[in-house]
Structure formats: structure tokens, C-alpha cells
Amino acid sequence: xxxxxxxxxxxxxxxxxxxxxxxxxxxxxxxxxxxxxxxxxxxxxxxxxxxxxxxxxxxxxxxxxxxxxxxxxxxxxxxxxxxxxxxxxxxxxxxxxxxxxxxxxxxxxxxxxx
Numbered sequence: 001x002x003x004x005x006x007x008x009x010x011x012x013x014x015x016x017x018x019x020x021x022x023x024x025x026x027x028x029x030x031x032x033x034x035x036x037x038x039x040x041x042x043x044x045x046x047x048x049x050x051x052x053x054x055x056x057x058x059x060x061x062x063x064x065x066x067x068x069x070x071x072x073x074x075x076x077x078x079x080x081x082x083x084x085x086x087x088x089x090x091x092x093x094x095x096x097x098x099x100x101x102x103x104x105x106x107x108x109x110x111x112x113x114x
Contacts, residue, residue, distance in 0.1 A: 009071065 031039025033047045055062040068074045
């Protein structure tokens, strides 16, 4: 029986061309892009190059591209961005515990904009 993967919200397979581009940063230039050492600088250059490529594809400024670690972080940026932009209209966010009930510490997720 052929299996079909249906959880693309959680993760997706990497296209071979993308894996090929990433390989040198996995094995050779594996530094933290926020670090000031040589490995970090090489990784930072790669991130900025990717940011420029994505901005070009989307016809926007590189400064408008934000890379995140996943869906939850992306959702938080979007929701908080809307909330901060409209803080003169309301001062709270109401959420539910439908999906991400607990964070990595085991505590309920919470956020205070104050």
C-alpha cells in the first residue's frame, strides 16, 4: 500500500535542489548567523542572500522578510503585529487552547502586551 503524508502543516519534504544548496551550510558553514566569528559571518551572509532572493520573488524589500522557526512563531508575529498596530482600538487579545495548549516548559501559553 502506498502511504500518503497529510501533515504538511507540521513539516514538508525538502526539494532536492534546496537540500543541495543547504548542504554546505549543514556541513561546512554551520555557524550561528548572529555570531561574530567566521562561521557566523558565513551563515549570516547566506541568510541575507536568501532574504534578498525571497524579497525579489515577492517584489518587496528585504527588510520586510522575516524568517521564523515555524508556524507558532509566525502566527505570533502576525497577531501581535495587528494588535500593536491597532492598540488605540483595543488593548487585549483573546485566544483559545485548541491546538498549542502547552509550551515547551509545560505551562499554558500566555502573553502580556504591557
